[in-house]
Amino acid sequence: MTAPLLSVRGLRTWFHTFAGIVKAVNGVSFDLMPGEVMGLVGESGGGKSVVGFSILGLIDPPGKIEQGEIVFDGRDLAQLPEDALRRIRGREIGMVFQDPMTSLNPVQTIGRQMDEVLRLHTTLDARARRARCVEMLESVGISQAAERLGAYPHQFSGGMRQRVVIAIAMLARPRLIIADEPTTALDVTIQSQILRLMRRQIAEEGASMILVTHDLAVVAEMVDKITVLYCGKVVEAGPVREVIDTPAHPYTRGLIDSIPNPAHRLPRLNQIPGTVPDVRNLPAGCNFRDRCPRAQALCAEVEPPLIPKRGGQQAACHFPVAIGEPA
Amino acid sequence: MTAMLEVARLEQRFQLSKGLLDRISFKGGIPRLRDTTVHAVNGVSFSIAPGEVLALVGESGCGKSTVAKTIARIYEPTGGRIRIDGEDVSTYGPRKMLPVRAKMQMIFQDPFASLNPRQKVRDIVAEPLLQQLGSGRRAEVSERTAALLARVGLNPEQAGRYPHQFSGGQRQRIGIARALSVNPGLIIADEPVSALDVSIQAQILNLMLDLRDEFGLAYLFISHDLSVVHHIADRIGVMYLGFMVEAAPRDRLFAQPRHPYTRALLSAAPTIEPHRRTTEIELTGEVPSALSLPSGCCFRTRCPFAWDRCAAERPALRDLGGGQSVACHLIDEPERDRL
Ligand SMILES: Nc1ncnc2c1ncn2[C@@H]1O[C@H](COP(=O)(O)OP(=O)(O)O)[C@@H](O)[C@H]1O
Numbered sequence A: 001m002t003a004p005l006l007s008v009r010g011l012r013t014w015f016h017t018f019a020g021i022v023k024a025v026n027g028v029s030f031d032l033m034p035g036e037v038m039g040l041v042g043e044s045g046g047g048k049s050v051v052g053f054s055i056l057g058l059i060d061p062p063g064k065i066e067q068g069e070i071v072f073d074g075r076d077l078a079q080l081p082e083d084a085l086r087r088i089r090g091r092e093i094g095m096v097f098q099d100p101m102t103s104l105n106p107v108q109t110i111g112r113q114m115d116e117v118l119r120l121h122t123t124l125d126a127r128a129r130r131a132r133c134v135e136m137l138e139s140v141g142i143s144q145a146a147e148r149l150g151a152y153p154h155q156f157s158g159g160m161r162q163r164v165v166i167a168i169a170m171l172a173r174p175r176l177i178i179a180d181e182p183t184t185a186l187d188v189t190i191q192s193q194i195l196r197l198m199r200r201q202i203a204e205e206g207a208s209m210i211l212v213t214h215d216l217a218v219v220a221e222m223v224d225k226i227t228v229l230y231c232g233k234v235v236e237a238g239p240v241r242e243v244i245d246t247p248a249h250p251y252t253r254g255l256i257d258s259i260p261n262p263a264h265r266l267p268r269l270n271q272i273p274g275t276v277p278d279v280r281n282l283p284a285g286c287n288f289r290d291r292c293p294r295a296q297a298l299c300a301e302v303e304p305p306l307i308p309k310r311g312g313q314q315a316a317c318h319f320p321v322a323i324g325e326p327a
Numbered sequence B: 001m002t003a004m005l006e007v008a009r010l011e012q013r014f015q016l017s018k019g020l021l022d023r024i025s026f027k028g029g030i031p032r033l034r035d036t037t038v039h040a041v042n043g044v045s046f047s048i049a050p051g052e053v054l055a056l057v058g059e060s061g062c063g064k065s066t067v068a069k070t071i072a073r074i075y076e077p078t079g080g081r082i083r084i085d086g087e088d089v090s091t092y093g094p095r096k097m098l099p100v101r102a103k104m105q106m107i108f109q110d111p112f113a114s115l116n117p118r119q120k121v122r123d124i125v126a127e128p129l130l131q132q133l134g135s136g137r138r139a140e141v142s143e144r145t146a147a148l149l150a151r152v153g154l155n156p157e158q159a160g161r162y163p164h165q166f167s168g169g170q171r172q173r174i175g176i177a178r179a180l181s182v183n184p185g186l187i188i189a190d191e192p193v194s195a196l197d198v199s200i201q202a203q204i205l206n207l208m209l210d211l212r213d214e215f216g217l218a219y220l221f222i223s224h225d226l227s228v229v230h231h232i233a234d235r236i237g238v239m240y241l242g243f244m245v246e247a248a249p250r251d252r253l254f255a256q257p258r259h260p261y262t263r264a265l266l267s268a269a270p271t272i273e274p275h276r277r278t279t280e281i282e283l284t285g286e287v288p289s290a291l292s293l294p295s296g297c298c299f300r301t302r303c304p305f306a307w308d309r310c311a312a313e314r315p316a317l318r319d320l321g322g323g324q325s326v327a328c329h330l331i332d333e334p335e336r337d338r339l
């Protein structure tokens, strides 16, 4: 059996703020196989981005990885010093964020920024680097690529900038891409172009990807498997179709039912009542119980562990939803 | 029956800069005068009956917010007519608009930006009502404020708090309570759920539809999200580059979209059931600038069917029956509808 490319085990990333400890990521585990695409989903504040930043080694004080392993290709990234992580970022792990300007330097030409990545991470000479930059820009659908190398980020539209960021992320042929809400700021027709592009790039390079997003529909279009976060914990994980078609955790079920579905419109959406609890002050037992229609006394006492439920599906729930059970 | 809102050939232009010097650019050493008129809304017409929900969809920059703000008379229209409950308000100044504001209120995408951070929730909610009644009737207003907060699902005991002490969904409830305060017949809602998580979005959509049933409200509901629009709207208008390219009752628009742009939007919308989708039209390229509209059809630069007529002649919005109207030359030459 092939080994996972990335294995996250018991990850805890906390922020020590004046108002208390924010347990943003509080015991998250998952595996990612070579070539596999995983969606990390859940509502805002669930800890999705902090998981991504933890893997990338981009957690700054007051944040700290308190515990856990992030084994990437045999090395525990949680133990590596910053300079080693810097060599891995950009070369072995590429990044795409919601706002392309997080990754782009506004006062440098696109060409200069792309060249920099190759200079840092490859042994190619100047000509080969330029050729690779042109090839990469073309492959993300930017025409007149050779001329565009001289352009600055502000000369591109939002969608075009995100293409450039994807080109930069793929330049050094990384084996893992972490994409955090890469299309959230884009219009739907541009989003669909960018998603298609990312899917193609990943497949061509045989890379793996973690797609961080709040949008289950985007996930459904893109990924092989899903990990659902709630209050810094994995509440459900499994193959994409199983999780979406037959969610086992009431939170996943609630999320899916909240999305209006044009294929069968309900007069009222099945909303999840209430709001996400304050992460600095989590209840005992299950974090979801205050919003859960199925909660019983046990849920207030014992925190449910993430355990296999059926097929490839895991859920952290004492009273999981059965297949075919009405909401 | 009088329409709650009627908009005819609405036009909104913005002048970016008036100075001649600012407009000169040099291209290959030759001075040229840059175009500085933003053609934000280019002759849009629609009407909304009492109790009806009309949604406007389209990508960012297509003029949805400008339509909303022009109707709310935050902007003065540069052309066309706006009638609210039969009354032509197109040229009204602030004083004449005041009584009209009792019939029409607005809620916004970002409840944080649209609520005064230094005002207590009770004052935010009471403000439109006090404007209507005058400050002499505070006791009555404060009673009504408490009732409104309870109706939108907030605890009236929290009326003394400030907006930042509430979550995004709760802030949107505050905005809704404020809009409801004057008992309007029409609420203009500009992307009211776009900033919210999906579970909170569902709560707000349910609330808005409940209020519609309870008070017979009409909504002009603006969103870029087709599934949200499908849920809430009775009728849908699709906008592109400041033009209404198609309008139809909800089910008809989803079942038989006629404009290539509507078809492309429906194809591109992500869904949790992608295996069911029939991807029909995939768009390439991006929306042209509102500073220089294409000749003829606004969509022709991205349309997979465009032919020479589309550059020469701007298609008018034409009634196809069944409440559907479309602005596309393919209606005359359906044999060209082949990819
Ligand atoms: N730098 C930080 N300082 C303090 N708290 C933080 C910081 N970054 C994130 N958090 C908190 O961690 C939790 C998880 O955040 P995040 O991973 O961004 O959520 P998501 O991406 O799922 O929306 C949130 O409660 C957030 O407020």
Ligand SMILES: Nc1ncnc2c1ncn2[C@@H]1O[C@H](COP(=O)(O)OP(=O)(O)O)[C@@H](O)[C@H]1O
Residues within 6 Å of the ligand: B014, B015, B016, B038, B039, B040, B058, B059, B060, B061, B062, B063, B064, B065, B066, B067, B290
């Ligand atoms: N106050 C303004 N001044 C100049 N241009 C504007 C102004 N408001 C909007 N625009 C322009 O008008 C067009 C329509 O914008 P908007 O109505 O905000 O679109 P939407 O709400 O559909 O995203 C865009 O090209 C935008 O840049």
Ligand SMILES: [Mg+2]
Residues within 6 Å of the ligand: A048, A049, A050
């Ligand atoms: Mg995030």
Ligand SMILES: [Mg+2]
Residues within 6 Å of the ligand: B064, B065, B066
């Ligand atoms: Mg807008």
